Amino acid sequence: MKESSDSTLPTLELPLKALHLPDAPSWFPLAWGWWASFAAIIVAILAVVLLIRWNKKKQAPKKTALRLLKPSHTAVKPSAAIELVRQAALCYFPREQVAQLTGKEWYAFLDSQLTDPLFQPNEHQWQAALYQKDAVENPEELVEHCYQWVNDALPPKKGRAKLG
Template sequence: MTSSNTDSLLPLDALALPELPSWFPLAWGWWAAFASVIAVFAAIVFYLRWKRKRLAPKKTALLLIQREKPAAALELVRQAALCYFPREQIAHLTGKEWYEFLDSQVDQPLFSTNSDLWQNLLYSKQPVDNHEELVQHCYQWVEQALPPKKRGA
């Protein structure tokens, strides 16, 4: 009986399976994902380069001010300010106007209170008692005021 059942079966071929899908060409979603990753990476690189370039004058001024005398430190403050503010706005400022501009960029005034001392220091060769304090004021100004922050009206 078993032999008659096996004889009646039709000869069948092996299963014919379709080919597996290949990885290439990739679907558009994968290309969009790759492009997004590359765009984010490029944006981060460009932002970091822009930020480093923008902060370069500030970092240089902070390094140099620590080694200078007050008159030279104040000159470095002016050079650093010229890197960030329009030349037309600050190049013509001298004396009390200059010190008022400096104080307007920080929360606590550093220069107007000592404006007479600064003026004497710039034009005399006499040593100053509070040499370190004046240099510290210049350092503090560069650290707080640069790059300029947008102030609300």
């Protein structure tokens, strides 16, 4: 033991080595919780992308029909407008049930998809527009009914999707 000259306490010299702290924990490999979080985020992003693509595909016939039936298109005749409505309906409803509908049954089907009937009250105008050479009184109104039907009835609502 050495004694310190300026202090009365003895100092002890022990043969100790310097302190070595352990290495900091590595960030890799990640814990399973992080991998599960990354997988959940990837699945969620993929689901959103697929949902958006599915919705675009589902809405494509409606958007095309609405573009062709725009009220600004004055050249659209009622016969062409009702044909566009039939084509759009065939995209959303079963072909074997819709394709066979004609006349009153067709107009009844169209009105069954709307809250307010547009086609059955104007059945005589429609028949005249489709099968007579003479022009009907309000062809723009008939085309507007077609536009309104495509806009309101497509895609079919679950409560009104029944045919007939």
